[in-house]
Amino acid sequence: MNKDISADVVVIGAGVCGSLLATRLARTGRSVLLLESGPKIRRSDLVRRYRESAFKSDFMSPYPYSPQAPQPRYTPTPNDYLDQAGPHPFKAQYIRIFGGTTWHWAAQLWRNVPNDFRTQSLYGVGRDWPISYDDLEDYYYQAEVIAGVGGEPDNGSPRKQPFPMERVPASWLQQRVTERLAPEFRVIDDATGRNSRSYDGRPACCGNNNCMPICPIDAQYHGGIAAQQAEDSGVEVITEAVVYQLEHDRDGRITAANYYDWDKNRHRVTGRTFVLAANAIETPRLLLMSASEQFPEGLANRHDMVGRHLCDHPAIGVTFDADEPLWPGRGPVSPCSIGQFRDGEFRSEHAPFRIDISNGSKVASVTKELLKEGYFGRELEEQVRFRSARRLSIKNALEQLPDPENRVTLSDKRDDMGLPTPRLHWSVGAYEQKGTEQVRQYYDRIAEKLGATNVQHSKPGAFSNRQHITGTLSMGHDPATSVTDAWGRAHGHDNLFMVGTGVMPTVGTCNVTLTAMALALRTADRIVEETRHD
Amino acid sequence: MTDAGRIVLSLGMLALSLGAGVARADDQQALIQRGEYLAIAGDCAACHTEEGRPAFSGGHAISSPLGVIYSTNITPSDSAGIGSYSLEQFDQALRHGVRADGRQLYPAMPYTAYARMRDEDIAALYAYFMHGVAPVDDAPEKTDLPFPFNLRFSMAAWNGLFLDQTPFTPDPDKSEQFNRGAYLVEGLTHCSTCHTPRNMLMAEKQDQALKGASLGTWYAPDITANPNTGIGQWSQQQLIEYLTTGHADNGATAGGPMLEAIDKSFSRMTPEDIKAIATYLLPDSPDTSAPTPAPGLRPIRDNDTPAALEKIGPGERVYRDSCATCHGMQGEGLNGLPALKGHPVLKKPTADNVSMAILEGVWPHQGQAMIGFDEELSDTEIAEVTNYVMHAFGRSDVHTDAARVAELRQGGATSPLLMLARVGMVGAGVALVILIAWSIWRRRRG
Numbered sequence: 006m007n008k009d010i011s012a013d014v015v016v017i018g019a020g021v022c023g024s025l026l027a028t029r030l031a032r033t034g035r036s037v038l039l040l041e042s043g044p045k046i047r048r049s050d051l052v053r054r055y056r057e058s059a060f061k062s063d064f065m066s067p068y069p070y071s072p073q074a075p076q077p078r079y080t081p082t083p084n085d086y087l088d089q090a091g092p093h094p095f096k097a098q099y100i101r102i103f104g105g106t107t108w109h110w111a112a113q114l115w116r117n118v119p120n121d122f123r124t125q126s127l128y129g130v131g132r133d134w135p136i137s138y139d140d141l142e143d144y145y146y147q148a149e150v151i152a153g154v155g156g157e158p159d160n161g162s163p164r165k166q167p168f169p170m171e172r173v174p175a176s177w178l179q180q181r182v183t184e185r186l187a188p189e190f191r192v193i194d195d196a197t198g199r200n201s202r203s204y205d206g207r208p209a210c211c212g213n214n215n216c217m218p219i220c221p222i223d224a225q226y227h228g229g230i231a232a233q234q235a236e237d238s239g240v241e242v243i244t245e246a247v248v249y250q251l252e253h254d255r256d257g258r259i260t261a262a263n264y265y266d267w268d269k270n271r272h273r274v275t276g277r278t279f280v281l282a283a284n285a286i287e288t289p290r291l292l293l294m295s296a297s298e299q300f301p302e303g304l305a306n307r308h309d310m311v312g313r314h315l316c317d318h319p320a321i322g323v324t325f326d327a328d329e330p331l332w333p334g335r336g337p338v339s340p341c342s343i344g345q346f347r348d349g350e351f352r353s354e355h356a357p358f359r360i361d362i363s364n365g366s367k368v369a370s371v372t373k374e375l376l377k378e379g380y381f382g383r384e385l386e387e388q389v390r391f392r393s394a395r396r397l398s399i400k401n402a403l404e405q406l407p408d409p410e411n412r413v414t415l416s417d418k419r420d421d422m423g424l425p426t427p428r429l430h431w432s433v434g435a436y437e438q439k440g441t442e443q444v445r446q447y448y449d450r451i452a453e454k455l456g457a458t459n460v461q462h463s464k465p466g467a468f469s470n471r472q473h474i475t476g477t478l479s480m481g482h483d484p485a486t487s488v489t490d491a492w493g494r495a496h497g498h499d500n501l502f503m504v505g506t507g508v509m510p511t512v513g514t515c516n517v518t519l520t521a522m523a524l525a526l527r528t529a530d531r532i533v534e535e536t537r538h539d
Numbered sequence: 540m541t542d543a544g545r546i547v548l549s550l551g552m553l554a555l556s557l558g559a560g561v562a563r564a565d566d567q568q569a570l571i572q573r574g575e576y577l578a579i580a581g582d583c584a585a586c587h588t589e590e591g592r593p594a595f596s597g598g599h600a601i602s603s604p605l606g607v608i609y610s611t612n613i614t615p616s617d618s619a620g621i622g623s624y625s626l627e628q629f630d631q632a633l634r635h636g637v638r639a640d641g642r643q644l645y646p647a648m649p650y651t652a653y654a655r656m657r658d659e660d661i662a663a664l665y666a667y668f669m670h671g672v673a674p675v676d677d678a679p680e681k682t683d684l685p686f687p688f689n690l691r692f693s694m695a696a697w698n699g700l701f702l703d704q705t706p707f708t709p710d711p712d713k714s715e716q717f718n719r720g721a722y723l724v725e726g727l728t729h730c731s732t733c734h735t736p737r738n739m740l741m742a743e744k745q746d747q748a749l750k751g752a753s754l755g756t757w758y759a760p761d762i763t764a765n766p767n768t769g770i771g772q773w774s775q776q777q778l779i780e781y782l783t784t785g786h787a788d789n790g791a792t793a794g795g796p797m798l799e800a801i802d803k804s805f806s807r808m809t810p811e812d813i814k815a816i817a818t819y820l821l822p823d824s825p826d827t828s829a830p831t832p833a834p835g836l837r838p839i840r841d842n843d844t845p846a847a848l849e850k851i852g853p854g855e856r857v858y859r860d861s862c863a864t865c866h867g868m869q870g871e872g873l874n875g876l877p878a879l880k881g882h883p884v885l886k887k888p889t890a891d892n893v894s895m896a897i898l899e900g901v902w903p904h905q906g907q908a909m910i911g912f913d914e915e916l917s918d919t920e921i922a923e924v925t926n927y928v929m930h931a932f933g934r935s936d937v938h939t940d941a942a943r944v945a946e947l948r949q950g951g952a953t954s955p956l957l958m959l960a961r962v963g964m965v966g967a968g969v970a971l972v973i974l975i976a977w978s979i980w981r982r983r984r985g
Binding site: 047048049050052053056057203206207208209211212213215221222223 | 856859861873900907908
């Protein structure tokens with residue numbers, strides 16, 4: 006074991022939330038230590054790995070797998086890091102490197118709508134949050150300024166300040182789809198952290214259409230930028246540090262974190278305040294692995310709440326060929342969506358949802374399809390042009406109700422470090438199925454309005470993951486039904502905080518990162534306030 | 540004269556004098572507006588307006604080989620600016636390098652170029668700075684150069700040697716447009732300040748006017764009409780496009796201080812003046828640019844097999860990972876992002892501008908920026924990719940190395956001038972003693 010390392014604040018997980026919190030605390034003069042299980046990799050190396058990968062449709066292909074900090078993989082075959090125990094597989098995808106999972110995303114930075122915070126009071130379903138939209142409004146804006154967010158202002162989430170970024174110009178696809186679906190469907194600009202002009206030392210989007218799996222020029226905000234800012238702000242960073250256990254004193258206060266370096270040497274770090282920011286599956290895993298004599302069920306788990314209420318947006322998709330060329334693939338991959346079904350009285354009956362219209366290039370998938378159909382030569386070339394110009398794909402973000410039976414636990418399997426891997430139990434209930442039926446009808450209506458042929462729905466009864474993992478560390482006033490309080494502090498452990506999407510009690514109908522960033526900034530301010538006189 | 544007649548007469552006089560008053564105000568307004576335009580053309584704001592501070596209130600740090608020079612407040616503030624300057628004092632500063640208090644300016648202020656300007660333009664600039672600019676009573680940081688450059692009177696001797704006070708004289712054999720261009724290039728737009736190499740005493744070498752010079756980091760290329768070393772292969776139209784937008788269809792793209800000059804000054808000048816500049820710099824070039832060939836389909840040439848990957852050298856490696864997504868695998872550019880193949884910057888006698896663009900990026904006020912790689916790439920990697928780009932896309936033999944990149948990263952080589960000047964003062968002192976001794980000896984003989 007190495008000599009003790011100590012800091013005022015120890016943050017575990019260098020994703021976007023942990024990094025934002027670490028930066029804010031370091032700027033107040035506190036010593037901050039940021040531990041990351043994965044390696045630090047340069048953007049250019051990630052670009053190279055993707056360019057040289059045979060699996061262009063696999064968004065994980067730029068991100069190297071390491072047995073010391075394993076991540077779920079599905080291509081070419083699933084690596085079974087996640088032990089699937091439920092009726093529906095929960096195919097989580099996350100990246101364990103410096104910067105975290107938002108290295109690959111479309112920089113969707115949406116606010117919840119105000120009613121998302123009290124669905125139980127208003128509609129008799131789901132859970133109320135311990136805070137309201139108004140409590141978060143200012144933090145939403147702070148996060149938007151950090152990331153440079155632009156979008157349609159009239160999107161159901163009221164704002165006191167205009168977006169800090171002007172919209173990225175609409176692609177041809179967006180213009181045509183907006184026009185042809187109106188007025189029945191209102192297609193609006195997504196709220197995205199994508200530069201339309203130089204901002205914060207990063208250039209404007211130049212339409213590489215490569216947001217996922219990696220923006221090659223950093224026009225898009227991501228966790229790698231946040232993590233680098235943390236390091237530049239004086240945060241001490243240790244990568245390849247796999248935290249496997251937290252220690253506590255008799256009062257339940259956390260005293261130390263133990264980690265393995267990649268050669269499996271043990272290290273111990275001490276601190277006054279500990280913040281877990283290791284994603285909504287890995288953070289519960291760490292809490293459960295830290296079980297002790299005093300806390301045999303794991304930390305923050307006196308009421309068996311850790312890892313429960315696992316939610317995502319269970320998604321279905323549709324693809325079809327429109328009756329005119331739309332040319333997907335020019336501009337950002339995910340520029341626009343339909344938001345009119347996010348809220349309403351119907352929420353007491355079935356799940357609300359957003360409908361996302363993809364602008365990702367279809368050349369690769371269409372070519373694969375045509376080769377399978379036996380096309381070659383000149384005809385193949387013509388057909389690739391024809392179909393990839395007209396192919397439209399659509400998916401949804403549908404709110405799943407938090408169900409305590411959907412949960413993360415520890416499996417019997419061990420990873421290369423000898424640590425138990427996560428086990429997931431997930432099912433999609435009647436409320437979501439009913440909402441999904443609605444979605445499917447709208448898909449058909451949209452296809453009809455665009456003169457579609459070759460309509461292909463995703464397999465009925467199957468749901469894909471959107472990687473908007475929430476609920477497992479739910480905030481709440483009542484320790485019997487939640488893991489953390491309204492500030493993200495663990496019930497029963499005064500100096501242990503959690504940030505990230507796991508603390509969100511409900512998943513809403515939009516991508517979850519902005520809400521998690523806002524909550525992380527709010528938690529950071531709370532820690533500053535509470536430790537002012539330390 | 541009847542009373543009525545007297546009233547009519549005096550009313551008439553009143554109307555006349557009022558009319559004159561209105562005309563004077565109009566003239567004055569026109570003069571101020573003209574001055575504002577000249578201030579843009581002269582790019583006064585480049586140095587005298589610091590981002591985040593009020594216009595023309597100074598405080599912009601100009602790093603010179605001798606140390607940091609801070610620009611002054613040139614708003615009409617009596618306390619902090621030039622509010623108390625008479626037209627003559629203003630002229631003394633602009634064209635002679637002498638402030639109202641009699642002290643000398645450093646030639647960071649391009650008064651050697653402004654010396655070419657006409658009286659009426661000086662008057663217009665004066666009107667603008669006195670009446671068109673809001674006074675700011677905030678004094679910027681003072682310049683504090685090391686000895687002996689802190690002795691401003693030494694500049695008087697420098698001026699005696701290097702300040703040519705002849706105003707611009709048009710060439711009667713040339714067109715009006717050519718002469719207008721000459722007037723702008725030699726005077727107001729002070730192109731020579733960067734593009735003309737300087738001698739040991741930091742004065743422009745007149746025999747090498749506009750033949751290209753290093754600014755320590757960025758290289759200001761040869762802009763003479765020489766077809767080999769300069770811009771003689773450009774059409775006037777290309778130069779006009781370049782000065783107006785920062786890029787031209789011969790592939791040229793502006794970066795560094797030139798981009799700043801285009802953003803702040805050239806892009807805001809009248810088409811007539813830009814045309815005049817092009818006429819002067821490229822008197823014999825064709826008026827229109829060559830038609831660009833229609834884009835055709837290109838066969839796919841890339842091969843991602845491991846065997847092909849292994850042949851890739853270190854410079855190409857960096858190029859593929861950090862540059863190719865925007866500039867194309869073959870340097871062909873992408874959707875309006877600059878092609879590197881045949882880019883004029885690759886034909887310069889130095890690779891510094893390629894390395895500088897990679898280090899700092901290129902950040903125009905409008906439009907697509909290029910990200911800088913100073914944090915991401917090492918000196919060796921930047922040198923390797925610079926050389927790769929120079930050779931593969933520019934067919935150039937010009938070479939750089941990690942040591943030069945390290946120097947550029949630090950802001951350029953430190954100047955030997957300081958040492959020279961100090962040694963030189965001793966030398967001058969010795970010379971003076973000899974001179975006095977000699978004259979005494981002569982007098983005795985006489």
